[in-house]
Amino acid sequence: MRLTVLGGCGAWPTAVQACSGYLVEYDGFRLLVDPGYATLPRLLHHHTMDAVDAVLVSHGHPDHCADLNPLLRARGLSDDPPPALPVYAPHGALDAVLALDKPRMLASAYRLHEFAPGDRFALGPFTAHTWLLPHFVPNAGIRLSTPEGVLAYTGDTGPSADIVHLAEGADLFLSEATYVHEVPAADAPYLLTARLAGQYARQAGAARLLLTHLWPGTDPAAAREAAAEFFEQPAGLATPDLVTEITGTAS
Template sequence: MRMTVLGGCGAWPAAGEACSGYLIEHDGFRVLVDPGYATMPRLLELVPAERIDAVLVSHGHPDHCADLNPLLRARALGGRPPAALPVFAPAGALDAVLALDRASMLAGSFRLKETADTEIGPFTLRVFHLPHHVPNAGLRLSADGVTIAYTGDTGPSPELAELARDADVYLAEATYPEAVPDEDAPYLSSARQAGATAAEAGAGHLVLTHLWPGHTDEPALNAAGDGFPGKISVARGGLVLDL
């Protein structure tokens, strides 16, 4: 299994960066997780739009799904449109982004499905409903004994330890290094919290994502490392993990 980070910037794409976007590949099957702002050009440097086999969206904030629109345009308006793309998301999460174009223009380019435990190509998907400002699905993808667990954006929850349990990669939202401001504390996480969860769950490699634009990596790495003794990285565009 391979995971390529297209971007990991929280809220909006800082100069030269992209928001959340992760290409996960196994056995020739390609899943795009969270096509956030500015991920589409980076994706097209790696693979044509028609070669994506499925899309998973954790939640409906645009920094996690806005570039679904150009992805569907590229597939629908190309010379030889491919089969309809399976797109999995929480109910109603994609209403706004799908409304950017008239329905007839994208008709037949995708099949929208509500996120639930299922099989997607070679992957087994388990879904965890986690607290955020809008419905958010934690995603656990497994194939051939390898697991990548992804939080989307989330506040504290006992479900996080189960999501991350023994995962080879725990891709965890860490908007702030040390502490989340009080008004967002139920809905977002810190790198320190991500490290504690990774340790509790026995995860192998902690990858911190969704850092606030302008934040540097070192404070987040240090905060997470206080509680987690394993390998820690920050999700920056171009990071490739072969598992």
């Protein structure tokens, strides 16, 4: 399994970093996870718009799904449209982004498969196991398994014991880390720190930790140092065009 980071910036994109967006590839299948703001240009840096086989969205905030609209436009309005794109998302999560155009305009460009966080389903060559994790809107933590490795991804979440189950023994744990040491009190139930990400990675026995969704302007070194307070392996950062292989024995 291969992960290509398209972006990992929280809330809004910067001049050098798109919002959350990850391309996960296995056995010739390309799964786009969370096409947030400004991720489509990064995707097109690596592949053509018709190279994506399916899309999986953790929740309905636009920094995780807004660029689904231009992706569907690029596919549906092309001279030779590719087959309808399977799109998986929690119930109602994509209502706003799919309403940006007239209902019939892109209707043939996608097939929507809605699920409830907690569901488990096959998605191409992946087994997707989801958890409902606490956020401002319903958010699905996602565990993608293949016979050769496991990727666990939090989406956006606050503290939860279920994060340990999500990331248990994962070969790569992709965790939101909006803040470094402390989340403002009003948002504390709904977001994580890099320190907490390191703590959960250690409790889960994850092999590697990749921090993502850092607030714009966050010092990357400070985030890594905070994660290292609990997680002994060096924590990586989800930076544009980072490519990493995910292999191991987790399942």
